Structures are given as structure tokens and as C-alpha cells.
Amino acid sequence: xxxxNIFQTNRRSFLKVSGILSxxxxxxxxxxxxxxxxxIIVMPKEWYDINGYLKIGENGLVTIMSPNPEIGQNVKTxxxxxxxxxxxxxxxxxxxxxxALNTDVFxxxxxxxxxxxxxxxxxxxxxxxxxxxxxxxxxAQQWEVDPSTLKTEEGFVVKETGEKLSYGDLAMAAxxxxxxxxxxxxxxDPKDFKIIGTETSNVDLENIVTGKPLFGIxxxxxxxxxxxxxxxxxxxxxxVSFNDADARSVSGVxxxxxxxxxxxxxxxxxxSAMKAKKALKAEWTDEGTxxxxxxxxxxxxxxxxxxxxTPKRKDGDVDKAFAEADEILERIYEAPFLPHNCxxxxxxxxxxxxxxxDLLGPIQTPQWTRGNxxxxxxxxxxxxxxxxxxxxxxxxxxxxxxxxxxAAEISSIAKMPIQLQFTREDDMTAGTYRPASKYxxxxxxxEGKLTGYHLVGAGxxxxxxxxxxxxPASAVENYLVESHExxxxxxxxxxxxxxxxxxxxxxxxxxxxxxxxxxxxPVEFRLELFERAKNNxxxxxxxxxxxxxxxxxxxxxxxxxxxxxxxxxxxxSAYYSHNTYVAEVANVVLENGNPRVTNVxxxxxxxxxxxxxxxxxxxxGGVVDGIGHAMFxxxxxxxxxxxxxxxxxxxxxRMSDAPAVEAHxxxxxxxxxGLGEPxxxxxxxxxxNAFAAAGRERLYKxxxxxxxxxxx
Amino acid sequence: xxxxxxxxxxxxxxxxxxxxxxxxxxxxxxLDLVGTKYGCGIAQCGACTIxxxxxxxxxxxxPISAVGSMEITSIEGLSEKGDHxxxxxxxxxxxxxxxxxxxxxxxxxxxxxxTNKKPTDAEIDEAMDGNLCRCGTYxxxxxxxxxxAKIN
Ligand code: FES
Ligand code: FES
Numbered sequence: 014x015x016x017x018n019i020f021q022t023n024r025r026s027f028l029k030v031s032g033i034l035s036x037x038x039x040x041x042x043x044x045x046x047x048x049x050x051x052x053i054i055v056m057p058k059e060w061y062d063i064n065g066y067l068k069i070g071e072n073g074l075v076t077i078m079s080p081n082p083e084i085g086q087n088v089k090t091x092x093x094x095x096x097x098x099x100x101x102x103x104x105x106x107x108x109x110x111x112x113a114l115n116t117d118v119f120x121x122x123x124x125x126x127x128x129x130x131x132x133x134x135x136x137x138x139x140x141x142x143x144x145x146x147x148x149x150x151x152x153a154q155q156w157e158v159d160p161s162t163l164k165t166e167e168g169f170v171v172k173e174t175g176e177k178l179s180y181g182d183l184a185m186a187a188x189x190x191x192x193x194x195x196x197x198x199x200x201x202d203p204k205d206f207k208i209i210g211t212e213t214s215n216v217d218l219e220n221i222v223t224g225k226p227l228f229g230i231x232x233x234x235x236x237x238x239x240x241x242x243x244x245x246x247x248x249x250x251x252x253v254s255f256n257d258a259d260a261r262s263v264s265g266v267x268x269x270x271x272x273x274x275x276x277x278x279x280x281x282x283x284x285s286a287m288k289a290k291k292a293l294k295a296e297w298t299d300e301g302t303x304x305x306x307x308x309x310x311x312x313x314x315x316x317x318x319x320x321x322x323t324p325k326r327k328d329g330d331v332d333k334a335f336a337e338a339d340e341i342l343e344r345i346y347e348a349p350f351l352p353h354n355c356x357x358x359x360x361x362x363x364x365x366x367x368x369x370x371d372l373l374g375p376i377q378t379p380q381w382t383r384g385n386x387x388x389x390x391x392x393x394x395x396x397x398x399x400x401x402x403x404x405x406x407x408x409x410x411x412x413x414x415x416x417x418x419x420a421a422e423i424s425s426i427a428k429m430p431i432q433l434q435f436t437r438e439d440d441m442t443a444g445t446y447r448p449a450s451k452y453x454x455x456x457x458x459x460e461g462k463l464t465g466y467h468l469v470g471a472g473x474x475x476x477x478x479x480x481x482x483x484x485p486a487s488a489v490e491n492y493l494v495e496s497h498e499x500x501x502x503x504x505x506x507x508x509x510x511x512x513x514x515x516x517x518x519x520x521x522x523x524x525x526x527x528x529x530x531x532x533x534x535p536v537e538f539r540l541e542l543f544e545r546a547k548n549n550x551x552x553x554x555x556x557x558x559x560x561x562x563x564x565x566x567x568x569x570x571x572x573x574x575x576x577x578x579x580x581x582x583x584x585x586s587a588y589y590s591h592n593t594y595v596a597e598v599a600n601v602v603l604e605n606g607n608p609r610v611t612n613v614x615x616x617x618x619x620x621x622x623x624x625x626x627x628x629x630x631x632x633x634g635g636v637v638d639g640i641g642h643a644m645f646x647x648x649x650x651x652x653x654x655x656x657x658x659x660x661x662x663x664x665x666x667r668m669s670d671a672p673a674v675e676a677h678x679x680x681x682x683x684x685x686x687g688l689g690e691p692x693x694x695x696x697x698x699x700x701x702n703a704f705a706a707a708g709r710e711r712l713y714k715x716x717x718x719x720x721x722x723x724x725x
Numbered sequence: 726x727x728x729x730x731x732x733x734x735x736x737x738x739x740x741x742x743x744x745x746x747x748x749x750x751x752x753x754x755x756l757d758l759v760g761t762k763y764g765c766g767i768a769q770c771g772a773c774t775i776x777x778x779x780x781x782x783x784x785x786x787x788p789i790s791a792v793g794s795m796e797i798t799s800i801e802g803l804s805e806k807g808d809h810x811x812x813x814x815x816x817x818x819x820x821x822x823x824x825x826x827x828x829x830x831x832x833x834x835x836x837x838x839x840t841n842k843k844p845t846d847a848e849i850d851e852a853m854d855g856n857l858c859r860c861g862t863y864x865x866x867x868x869x870x871x872x873x874a875k876i877n
Contacts, residue, residue, distance in 0.1 A: 084823060085821075085822035085823030085824070085860050086822075087822070212819075214816065214819050215819055215821060215824075217821075217824060218815075218816055218819065218821065219807060219816070221821045221824035221827050221828075222800075222807060222812045222815045222816060222821075222827060222828075222831060223760070223800065223801065223807040223812065224758070224759070224760015224761070224799065224800035224801045224828045225760065226759050227824065228762075228824075228825060230759070230762070230763065231759040233757065233759075239754075264726055264743055265743075282746075282750060282754040282755070283750050283753070283754055283763075284742075284743070284746045284747065284750040284754065285743075287766075288743075288745075354859055355823075355825075355859060356762075356764050356770065356772060356823070356825045356826050356857060356858070356859040356860075357762070357764075357823070357825045358763070358764070403823070403824065404823060405762070405823050405824070405825030405826075406823045406825060406859050406860060407823075408859075436766060437764065437765045437766060437767075437770075626819050627819070630819065630822055630862065630865065631822070633861060633862070633864055633865070634822050634860045634861035634862060635861075636861070637861030637863060637864075638859075638860075638861050641861065659765055659766075659767055659769065660764075660765045660767070660769035660770050660857065661765075661767055661769050665857055665859070666861070666863075667853075667854045667855075667856075667857065667863070668849070668850050668853045668854055668856070668858075668863040668866065668867065669850035669851070669854050671861065671863040671864065673864055674864060
């Protein structure tokens with residue numbers, strides 16, 4: 014009975030029990046990271062390491078490491094599914110564990126660019142397939158038969174006679190067997206997939222809905238203190254002096270000190286640390302320019318009228334096309350900065366000692382962060398370990414480990430384990446913002462055809478603000494794309510679907526207006542251009558027009574495009590990003606004369622859909638996010654200071670504003686591409702085009718709410 | 726610092742805290758109940774939603790000194806086995822993406838269904854509009870509430 018008490022458990026007590034077990038066995042579960050979809054888990058007495066990705070217990074239970082950071086894109090479910098598929102076990106016998114940063118075993122442990130599945134596809138399958146082969150070899154040895162006569166089925170190796178050995182029975186022998194090389198395994202034919210392609214629940218679901226510790230903010234460690242940091246209120250300022258008398262008198266405060274131009278408060282609780290920070294009196298001075306959105310606007314507009322000496326792409330002769338055009342359409346589109354606003358504010362745990370730096374928390378780029386922290390503290394990288402927690406959102410903000418570096422620096426000064434916690438105000442005002450940008454589009458029309466296309470982009474710290482090889486490149490005879498950058502001391506960075514999160518709106522809104530001007534149906538107009546790119550591409554062709562045509566047709570079909578329904582207005586948009594093809598149709602109705610978006614039909618070609626349940630969730634989220642920020646995202650700077658610092662004034666999309674979303678996937682057996690970002694870029698365009706169809710003025714500037722009244 | 730005796734998820738707990746400490750931080754930092762999340766600290770996001778005497782409130786904006794004899798329920802105490810109809814519905818619909826807002830969403834929805842067994846879409850919107858989901862899971866949240874309320 015004693016044994017059963019220890020080994021038989023359910024998810025609710027799982028953390029505790031795995032803690033008991035972790036002493037003597039190979040277990041080594043990371044705190045809070047373990048889940049599985051079944052109610053009762055009978056834990057094995059022994060785990061056998063098969064390879065770095067998985068271990069098998071004597072009872073057949075399989076632990077699969079999920080290598081990549083989980084920010085809500087659901088890779089902690091979909092990546093292990095791919096391994097389990099090739100291992101050929103039952104998904105209900107799988108436990109998933111978040112892998113720590115381990116460059117010896119895992120490749121590309123990054124959550125970014127919607128690349129986890131695409132980049133991991135072959136290595137994950139191979140990890141499963143080599144493990145399967147090791148189990149087959151172990152069985153062959155035991156039965157003294159040729160391994161090629163054996164097959165596997167749902168966690169068993171099966172002999173020609175029908176005799177079976179379970180993976181659990183074979184695990185010990187397999188773990189001691191010769192490692193199998195990747196070139197010696199055959200991957201499954203996609204038509205034989207049993208796990209991939211099935212609707213599979215999020216592996217952390219139970220822990221999420223019962224409030225278990227999972228996120229960085231939930232970290233508790235022996236002897237840990239909480240840190241809150243005061244940073245310069247404006248970009249371009251530095252610290253002159255500060256008075257911490259009042260802060261130190263807040264109960265629970267352990268220490269207050271300066272590091273760089275910041276002040277750290279260390280306390281025994283978050284509340285004390287936050288309260289003491291508010292009680293600090295600091296004096297700041299201007300070191301650089303305190304920048305203003307108004308000035309940025311003027312500078313960016315000026316750049317749009319500047320010729321670039323190094324165009325990003327040039328086909329034919331646009332000047333000639335414009336000179337010979339019957340008509341010219343020129344439009345400018347403008348986007349503000351945007352904060353990421355992950356719902357879990359930035360935070361990180363760091364414990365810096367003389368010989369070791371332990372880091373734990375929500376980070377999209379563990380490897381890069383390890384390097385940066387090592388450099389900052391002047392330590393060899395081998396001394397720095399990074400463990401990852403589930404993240405309360407990423408959206409690109411957690412690509413930048415500034416908060417992990419701050420935590421490490423504070424811990425090294427305070428000489429104690431530290432949990433650094435940003436307040437929402439810190440999070441919104443010390444961001445790495447989506448850069449403000451503007452685009453100018455100019456199209457030459459001759460005899461009802463698009464003969465020339467000129468795009469100029471200008472963005473703050475944006476590098477190349479364009480995607481010069483994206484559509485309509487290759488579809489227009491005379492084509493010119495230029496880009497300019499405005500340098501600023503406001504920190505900017507990647508924000509879900511960098512560049513294209515706004516460029517796609519601008520382009521797709523422009524195309525809609527262009528189609529109207531030419532007198533063509535917006536879908537037909539796009540299809541004609543893609544046909545041109547397919548049959549007779551101009552210059553280099555960097556996308557697959559066939560796939561674009563596929564999603565455009567699917568979206569048109571599923572949305573009954575062109576079938577007039579009284580009082581419903583449709584807007585079309587299509588965009589290719591992060592290797593995935595998407596087309597969207599927004600349906601808008603008028604309520605008391607004001608538009609309201611009711612639903613969005615979305616067609617996606619992302620190759621094989623690994624987990625349709627999670628994939629649909631990503632599609633829904635991407636569309637809602639794209640529409641939300643296009644409608645409401647309003648962020649600017651005055652004298653270097655952000656104009657919003659919390660949700661009291663900064664509006665984000667809420668339930669009553671959110672449209673229903675329909676997802677339709679193109680069925681094929683191509684290798685999967687990502688879904689975390691690609692459905693966002695087309696959303697704003699579909700919405701704006703539907704508003705125009707409803708007879709509202711065209712929208713050129715985000716957020717739309719500044720220009721028109723929208724019913725949320 | 727003062728000592729407060731509060732009722733949390735059916736048990737009586739003594740905590741030492743400054744009177745102005747929000748319930749949120751008492752739960753998280755003092756009682757190790759971290760299911761209740763911090764998102765804004767100013768009652769604008771709903772991540773910290775708990776029940777006080779069965780009614781949804783924002784725990785970030787109520788100090789411990791105001792609790793008195795009121796009963797606190799956090800997500801950890803919503804059901805004994807994680808099988809409250811809303812939790813089951815959340816699982817059925819696979820609602821979460823990052824998951825961070827979800828405890829707050831569930832607590833808010835639980836409070837709604839207590840007083841309104843069959844809410845309309847508009848009533849659900851109204852009750853849930855204070856709960857942000859940065860990942861945009863609103864459609865699934867709504868569908869799960871309807872499943873739990875047995876509304877087709
Ligand atoms: S943390 Fe309380 S409402 Fe946002
Ligand atoms: S699931 Fe991420 S904030 Fe709601």
C-alpha cells in the first residue's frame with residue numbers, strides 16, 4: 014500500500030509527489046512544469062533515458078521534453094506530439110516536461126518568428142524515430158530476430174507472430190543499447206500519422222484552470238527576496254541623485270541601491286518593494302533629446318519623400334510607368350508605437366553566487382540571454398544556467414532579456430536570490446516598442462492594369478521597414494521599394510509579426526482602393542496578379558503564388574464572397590508571412606450607422622496542421638489581436654515619456670469588441686509552418702476594407718478609433 | 726504590520742501584513758496561493774479576480790484590512806477537484822493560450838453564473854468585459870461559459 018500511495022497520484026498532488034521521487038531516480042522534474050491529460054498517473058519506479066528528448070518508465074509511461082519556450086503558442090503540446098508520433102506510443106501515456114536550455118541536446122530553443130514547428134519538425138521526428146528504433150533493437154535482441162521483421166504499435170514492439178513487448182519492458186535494455194543514428198531511421202509517411210492531426214488538449218490545461226504555479230511570477234525559492242526597479246521616467250534621461258529615507262521606512266524593505274541609472278528596492282514581498290519604490294525621491298537630468306511623436310511624424314513624412322540611393326528592390330522603370338499612366342493612386346499609411354502588454358508583466362529570478370548564476374523565468378531567447386548575462390557579469394557561459402517557465406504572453410517582448418540581466422545584476426549586488434518584478438507601469442513605460450512607421454504607396458494604372466508600383470517605408474529604429482520580395486513583387490512589371498530609418502533613443506524591437514503587423518494592413522488597404530479605382534472585384538484583382546507572378550514572374554520570385562491563390566479562393570468560398578447579404582459588408586485581405594499563407598474576410602454590420610465587425614473568416618496554408626485544436630486557437634488569437642490593435646492601439650511619446658502607463662487609459666480589445674473567427678486550413682502534407690504570427694497581419698486590412706464597403710471613409714491611420722466611431 | 730485572521734478557501738489563516746496590502750499580494754506572497762494573478766494593480770484587467778463572499782472582486786484593489794469576516798475564495802478553492810462546471814467547460818473548449826488571464830476569467834464567470842444561470846450574449850459580454858485576455862481567447866471563454874451554463 015505504501016508503494017501505491019507514493020506512486021499513484023493525480024495531477025493535483027503531482028508536484029509534491031514528483032518532489033518526493035526526484036531524490037533517488039532519474040526523474041529530475043523541473044518545478045511546476047509537469048502535466049499530462051489523464052486524471053490518474055501511475056508513476057514508474059524507474060525512468061530510463063533513451064535520448065535527450067525522452068525517457069521511458071518501466072510501466073510504459075513516457076516523459077517527453079519540450080525544448081522550446083512556451084508563450085501561449087502551444088508548442089509545449091505540439092512539439093511533444095511530433096516526438097510521440099514517431100516514437101509510436103499512445104498520447105495518453107505521455108507526460109510533458111519543459112526542457113531547460115541545453116545546447117548539447119536541443120537546437121534553436123527560441124520562441125520567435127513562428128519558427129518552432131518549422132525548424133523543429135525534422136529534429137523532433139528524428140528524436141522520436143531513433144528512440145523507437147532503439148526499442149525495436151532491444152526487442153530484436155531479446156527475441157533473437159532480425160529487427161527489420163518487427164514493427165511497433167501504440168507503445169509495443171510486435172513480432173510477426175503477433176507476440177508483443179511493451180516499451181516499458183524494453184526501456185532498460187533500450188537505454189543501454191547502441192545509440193541509433195539519425196540516418197538509420199525511416200520517418201513515418203504522413204498518411205500513417207495517428208497523433209499529428211488530432212485535436213489535442215493543451216498539456217498545462219489542468220494546472221492553468223486550477224491555478225497551479227506555472228509562470229515566472231509564481232517563482233518561490235529558498236531565501237529569495239523581491240526586487241522592484243525605478244527607471245528613468247523618460248527616454249533620454251539619467252539619474253542625478255535620490256533620497257531613499259521614506260522608501261527604507263516601508264516595512265519589509267531590506268535594501269535600496271543604485272545600479273547604472275536605475276534604483277533597485279529589495280524587500281520581503283512584492284507589495285513592500287512596489288510601495289517603497291513609489292516612496293523613492295529621485296532627480297533626473299536630460300542626457301539626450303527627449304523625443305516627441307509629433308516630431309517623429311514630421312521626420313518620417315519627410316523621409317517618405319526622400320529618394321534612397323540603395324533601393325531594396327527595383328524591377329523595370331517605375332518613373333516611365335508613372336509618366337505613361339492613365340491614372341495614379343498615391344496613399345500614405347501611418348502607425349504608432351505599440352507596447353506589447355503581455356498580461357504577465359516582465360519578471361525574472363536570478364541567483365548569482367561566486368561560482369554560479371542560476372536564472373529562471375519567462376524568456377523567449379534563453380541562449381542569447383545566457384550569453385548576455387555572462388558578459389554582463391563577466392562570467393564564463395558555462396557558469397550560467399537558464400530554466401524556462403511558462404510565459405504569460407510573449408509577443409516579441411520576451412525576446413529581449415533586459416529584465417533577466419537586471420535581475421542578475423541586482424542579485425550579484427544584493428548577494429541573494431532575487432525575483433525581479435515589473436509593475437504594469439514599468440512594463441508599459443520601459444518597453445521595447447513596436448516602432449512607429451509610415452508607408453507611401455504609389456500605383457500606376459494603364460488601360461485598367463497595374464503597370465507600376467512604388468513603395469517607400471520609413472520607421473523608427475526599424476532597419477528595413479519593408480518586405481521588398483513579398484507580393485506584389487514579381488507581379489508588376491515596374492516595381493520599386495525603398496526604405497528609410499529614423500534613429501531614436503526610444504527602445505524598439507520585435508512585436509508579433511514584426512514589420513508586417515502594420516505593412517500588411519497598409520498594403521491590403523491600398524490594394525482594396527486600387528481595385529475599386531480600376532473597377533475590379535478585390536479578390537479577382539489579387540488573383541490576376543498572383544496568376545501573373547505564377548506564370549510569368551517579373552524578377553526574383555520569393556513566395557509561392559499557387560499557395561496564395563489557394564488561400565484566397567478558400568477564404569472567398571467559405572465567406573460566400575460576392576454574395577450580397579443585406580446589411581453585411583465584407584472586406585478582403587491576404588498576406589504571406591513567416592512561411593504561412595493567409596487570407597481573411599471581415600464581415601461588418603452597421604449599428605446606428607456605426608460599423609461593428611461580427612466575424613472574420615480565415616483561410617490558412619501552414620502545411621500539416623499538427624494540432625488542429627491549438628492551431629484554431631492561434632488563428633482566433635492572431636485575428637483578435639490584429640483587429641484589436643488596429644482599432645485601439647494608441648501609443649505615443651511626449652518629451653521622451655510614454656503617454657500611457659496602465660490599462661486605465663490604454664485601451665485593448667475586450668470580449669465585447671472581439672469578432673467571432675472561423676478558421677479553414679488548406680489540407681496538404683507539406684511540412685508544417687508556424688501559426689503564432691501569420692494570421693495577425695491581414696486582419697487590420699480586412700477590417701478597414703469592410704468599413705469602406707459599408708460606406709465609411711477609408712482608413713489610413715491606426716488606431717482607427719481616432720478617425721471613426723466603432724461599435725465595440 | 727498587523728495580524729489578520731482571514732478565511733481563505735474554507736480555512737482560517739493568520740497573516741502578518743501592512744493594512745494597505747492588497748489581498749492579491751497576501752494570497753500570492755504570504756499564503757503561496759499564486760493562482761490569482763497580477764496584471765495591472767488598478768482593477769482594470771481582471772487577472773486578480775477572486776470571490777469575496779461569493780462575489781467577484783479585483784483582489785489587487787482591496788486591502789487586507791477591509792476583508793474582516795468576509796470569505797475569500799481564490800481559483801485554488803473554486804472546487805476541490807478542479808471540476809467546477811466552468812473548469813470542466815474550460816477543458817472541453819481548450820480555452821487558454823498563454824493561460825495567464827484564465828483564473829481571473831473563470832472566477833469572474835463563476836460569479837456571473839451564480840446570479841444569472843442563463844446569461845444572454847450581451848450579459849456575458851458585460852460581465853466579462855473587465856477581464857482582459859491579451860492572447861484573444863474571448864470566443865472560447867464565451868463558448869465555455871455557455872457550455873457550463875448549458876446554453877446552446
Ligand atoms: S491586477 Fe487586479 S485588475 Fe488587474
Ligand atoms: S490566455 Fe493569455 S492572456 Fe488570456
